[in-house]
Amino acid sequence: MGDVKRVAVLGSTGSIGRQALDVIHTLPHELRVVALTGNKNLELLERQIREFKPTMFCSSIKLDVSYGGEFLPAEEIASHPEVDLVIVATAGKAGLRPTLAALRAGKTVTLASKEVLVMAGEVVVREASLHKGQILPIDSEHSAIWQCLQGEESKPQRLFLTASGGPFYHYSQSQLAEVTPEQALQHPVWQMGKKVTIDSATLMNKGLEVIEAHWLFSFPFDSIEILIHRQSIVHSMVEFVDGSLKAQLSWPDMRLPIQYALSYPQRWSNSELPRLDWNRIQSLSFEPVDYDRFPCLKLAVEAGKSGGTYPAVLCAADEIAVDLFLSRRISFTDIGKIVQETLERHQNITQPSLEEILAADNWARECVMHLCQGQNRKHEGRDNPKAKT
Numbered sequence: 001m002g003d004v005k006r007v008a009v010l011g012s013t014g015s016i017g018r019q020a021l022d023v024i025h026t027l028p029h030e031l032r033v034v035a036l037t038g039n040k041n042l043e044l045l046e047r048q049i050r051e052f053k054p055t056m057f058c059s060s061i062k063l064d065v066s067y068g069g070e071f072l073p074a075e076e077i078a079s080h081p082e083v084d085l086v087i088v089a090t091a092g093k094a095g096l097r098p099t100l101a102a103l104r105a106g107k108t109v110t111l112a113s114k115e116v117l118v119m120a121g122e123v124v125v126r127e128a129s130l131h132k133g134q135i136l137p138i139d140s141e142h143s144a145i146w147q148c149l150q151g152e153e154s155k156p157q158r159l160f161l162t163a164s165g166g167p168f169y170h171y172s173q174s175q176l177a178e179v180t181p182e183q184a185l186q187h188p189v190w191q192m193g194k195k196v197t198i199d200s201a202t203l204m205n206k207g208l209e210v211i212e213a214h215w216l217f218s219f220p221f222d223s224i225e226i227l228i229h230r231q232s233i234v235h236s237m238v239e240f241v242d243g244s245l246k247a248q249l250s251w252p253d254m255r256l257p258i259q260y261a262l263s264y265p266q267r268w269s270n271s272e273l274p275r276l277d278w279n280r281i282q283s284l285s286f287e288p289v290d291y292d293r294f295p296c297l298k299l300a301v302e303a304g305k306s307g308g309t310y311p312a313v314l315c316a317a318d319e320i321a322v323d324l325f326l327s328r329r330i331s332f333t334d335i336g337k338i339v340q341e342t343l344e345r346h347q348n349i350t351q352p353s354l355e356e357i358l359a360a361d362n363w364a365r366e367c368v369m370h371l372c373q374g375q376n377r378k379h380e381g382r383d384n385p386k387a388k389t
Contacts, residue, residue: 005262008035008056008083010074010098011090013044015193016112016138016254020087021048023259026272031262035077039094056080074098079105085262087138088113091195092319093361096120100354103133110261112138114196114208118304119312120357121215135216136261141209142216143257144235144248149217152240159219160237160245161209162229163289166201169228173293179332181325192254198322199296202335203289207300211311214304221305226289226297233276233284251276295336303343308350309360310343316364317342324372342367 007024011017017038024031035056038045045059049069057063058074078086078098086102087110088095095113102109104127111117117124117135128135137143141161149156167186168176184201185194192200199205210224227237232252239245250256251274259270291298296318303310321335330338342364349356 004030004032006034006082006084007031007087007262008037008077008080008085009033009087009089010037010078010095011039011088011113012036012048013038013041014089014091015196016089016258017087019254020089020258020262021052022272023255023262023270024052026270027259027262027268030268034082035072035080037074037077037090039091055082075101078102079107081105083107085110087258087262088116089138091193093119093315093358096124096354096358099124100127103128103135104131106131106133108134108136110136110138110258112258114139114205114212115315117215118208118211119315119361120354121211121311122307122351123354123357125215136264137212137216138254138257138261139209139212140252140254140257141236142212143260145213145217145238147248147260148236148238148246152238154241156219156238157223157241158239159213159217159224160239161206161213161224161226162232162234162236162286163203163206163226164200164230164232165228165289166203168201169230169290169293171293173333176293177331177333181328184325184332194326195319195322198325198335199318202296202332203294204296204300204318204335204339206289207297207304208315210301211304221301227286228289229284229286231281231284233281234286249276296339299336299339299343306348308348309352309357310346310348312352312357312360313343313346313364314339316361317368320365320368324368329372338368338371341371 009017009020024033033052033054036048036054037058039060049057054069056070056072056077062071075098079101085108088099089112093115095116099109099116137146145159185197187197187200206226213224214221234247234249237245237247253274255273303314317339321338324330325335
């Protein structure tokens with residue numbers, strides 16, 4: 001196969017996984033899928049397996065495939081000698097152990113799953129260094145910073161992460177309290193999965209990206225800033241000691257940063273990727289972020305600065321709270337309140353092991369459900385005074 005990169009796509013049925021396969025499909029002379037993993041969308045996974053014919057696959061149940069691919073655990077796939085590059089596009093903590101397995105095998109990991117570095121950044125970065133593994137970002141913001149740093153020998157002074165602000169950036173608190181799941185899932189710019197779309201609406205997503213940037217670029221939290229940029233054309237900026245700034249600009253399409261991570265250190269031509277039409281871009285605007293209006297963002301940054309097991313608790317609490325909101329069991333503004341109360345109840349562990357991180361994750365999930373049940377009992381008591389004994 002020559003210099004063709006052999007790729008494992010973990011989370012191939014999700015939004016990023018599907019877009020990664022779109023890129024791979026257009027570049028058959030550069031990339032070949034050798035492994036696919038999925039979870040609940042078995043019908044789509046089976047279609048992907050029939051199209052790409054990977055030699056390995058993994059799913060929540062063992063699929064009946066006729067061409068002869070081998071069913072293997074995700075960790076074994078990620079560290080397999082026939083895999084050159086691993087795309088980690090799984091949801092939540094599912095990508096953590098496979099990422100570590102790949103890095104311990106000296107693989108290149110292109111990382112889309114925020115939770116991996118947010119939960120266990122110190123552990124993941126240490127393992128990559130020990131085993132000479134490589135972590136390449138897929139998120140558009142981190143890809144932008146990474147691209148801006150290419151060729152620079154001096155350390156930057158500040159990193160600017162841009163945010164669209166989501167669909168509710170100028171809403172009042174009373175308006176935010178009435179937001180429905182259907183409204184929150186209508187992102188004005190990006191097409192993403194449900195969890196990340198809700199996180200973008202609460203701006204939790206941007207807080208998680210601050211923590212990621214800290215670990216990816218070994219950069220202090222106080223030198224990472226967020227700017228609201230509604231057009232989503234400037235994906236991030238880097239300021240250097242002489243006051244010069246570099247920015248990466250492109251059409252808001254996740255296939256662009258995905259392809260850059262797959263092609264690095266080269267850039268490949270791809271006629272399927274969009275180009276900016278500068279005749280149609282009338283302005284590029286920026287404004288400071290309002291932390292008070294979006295408490296999830298503030299909670300995420302504070303958890304990142306505190307470190308230890310706080311970021312793992314943040315991720316787990318947010319994941320469950322988002323699920324509760326999508327199932328209409330809590331309101332949009334309750335997401336931040338539940339995450340905050342969970343963090344306040346947590347006994348932090350500094351410099352935790354992987355086992356302690358995962359234990360904190362499990363504790364946070366149970367805590368959120370307990371808090372939600374308590375809220376429901378309070379509501380029932382108010383609605384029906386006789387229910388109180």
